[in-house]
Amino acid sequence: MPARDLAEPYPHVTTDDPAVDAARLLAEQNLPALLVLDTDGIPYAVVPGSQVVGQVVPEYVMEDPLLAAVIDERHADALAEGLAGRTVAEWLPRRTFKPLYVGPDAGVLQIAAVMARAHVPLVAVVERDSGEERGRLVGVVTAAALMRHFLAAGDQA
Amino acid sequence: MPARDLAEPYPHVTTDDPAVDAARLLAEQNLPALLVLDTDGIPYAVVPGSQVVGQVVPEYVMEDPLLAAVIDERHADALAEGLAGRTVAEWLPRRTFKPLYVGPDAGVLQIAAVMARAHVPLVAVVERDSGEERGRLVGVVTAAALMRHFLAAGDQA
Numbered sequence: 001m002p003a004r005d006l007a008e009p010y011p012h013v014t015t016d017d018p019a020v021d022a023a024r025l026l027a028e029q030n031l032p033a034l035l036v037l038d039t040d041g042i043p044y045a046v047v048p049g050s051q052v053v054g055q056v057v058p059e060y061v062m063e064d065p066l067l068a069a070v071i072d073e074r075h076a077d078a079l080a081e082g083l084a085g086r087t088v089a090e091w092l093p094r095r096t097f098k099p100l101y102v103g104p105d106a107g108v109l110q111i112a113a114v115m116a117r118a119h120v121p122l123v124a125v126v127e128r129d130s131g132e133e134r135g136r137l138v139g140v141v142t143a144a145a146l147m148r149h150f151l152a153a154g155d156q157a
Numbered sequence: 158m159p160a161r162d163l164a165e166p167y168p169h170v171t172t173d174d175p176a177v178d179a180a181r182l183l184a185e186q187n188l189p190a191l192l193v194l195d196t197d198g199i200p201y202a203v204v205p206g207s208q209v210v211g212q213v214v215p216e217y218v219m220e221d222p223l224l225a226a227v228i229d230e231r232h233a234d235a236l237a238e239g240l241a242g243r244t245v246a247e248w249l250p251r252r253t254f255k256p257l258y259v260g261p262d263a264g265v266l267q268i269a270a271v272m273a274r275a276h277v278p279l280v281a282v283v284e285r286d287s288g289e290e291r292g293r294l295v296g297v298v299t300a301a302a303l304m305r306h307f308l309a310a311g312d313q314a
Contacts, residue, residue, distance in 0.1 A: 020311075030301045050273055050275070068266040069264060110225035112211070121210075150213050
C-alpha cells in the first residue's frame with residue numbers, strides 16, 4: 001500500500017500560533033508527536049512528545065539532571081512561562097525538529113524504516129508536481145497506523 | 158508535585174502475552190509507547206511507537222533503506238508473521254528497551270529530564286520498601302501528562 005493511501009489527517013498547529021496552543025494540543029489529545037505546519041500548510045517540524053517536554057526543561061537541567069531534584073517545585077511555575085508570548089516558530093527551532101517526509105508512492109517498509117531510524121512516530125506524506133518547489137501535504141502516517149496496516153496484512157496472509 | 162501524584166494507570170501487556178497482542182494494543186489505542194510488565198507486574202520494557210514499528214522491519218532493511226523501496230509489498234504479509242507464535246518477551250528484547258523509572262518522590266523536572274534525554278515518552282513510577290528488591294508499580298507518567306501539569310502550573314502562576 002503506497003503512502004498516499006495510508007496518509008491520514010492529523011491535528012496540527014501552525015508556526016504563527018501561540019506556543020502554549022502547541023503544548024496544549026499535545027497535552028489534551030495525548031498525541032505521540034506534535035505536527036507543526038508553516039503558513040503554506042507545509043510541514044515545518046515534527047516533535048515527539050518526549051522532546052516537547054524537553055523544550056520546557058531549562059538547558060542547565062538537561063545538562064545536569066541532579067539539579068532537577070534540587071530546584072524542582074520552586075521553578076515549576078516558571079517553566080510554562082517560557083511559552084508565554086512566544087509563537088510556535090519561536091519556541092520550536094526548525095532545524096532541531098526537521099519533519100520526516102516521504103513521497104506519495106513510498107511503500108510501508110520504507111516509511112517504517114524512516115520512522116524507526118529517526119525515532120520519530122510520525123512521517124508526513126508530501127506530493128510535489130514536477131517543477132513545484134514546495135508541494136502539498138497529503139496527510140501523515142503514524143506508528144500506530146503503520147502497525148494497523150501490518151496487522152491487517154498478516155490477517156489476510 | 159511528586160511522581161506518586163502524577164502517576165496514572167496505563168494500558169499494558171505482559172511478557173507472556175502473544176506478541177501480536179502487543180502490536181494490536183499500540184495500533185488500536187494510538188499509544189505513544191508500549192508498556193510491558195513482567196509476570197510480577199514490574200516494568201519489563203517500554204517501547205516507543207517508532208521502535209515497535211522498527212521491530213517489524215527486517216534487519217537488512219534497517220541497514221539499507223534503499224532495499225525497502227524494492228522489496229516492499231511482496232513481503233508485507235511476511236512482516237506480521239514475525240509476530241506469530243512468539244510471546245512479547247521473545248519479540249521485544251529487554252536490554253534494548255529498558256524501561257525508564259523514577260521513585261515516587263521524584264519531581265516533575267526530574268521526570269521531564271529523564272524522558273527528554275532518553276527520547277521515551279513514558280516513565281514508570283516504582284515504589285520500593287527498604288530491603289525489598291523488586292518494588293511495586295505505582296503508575297506511569299506520560300509526556301502528555303507532564304505537559305498538562307506544566308500548563309496547569311502556568312495558569313496558576
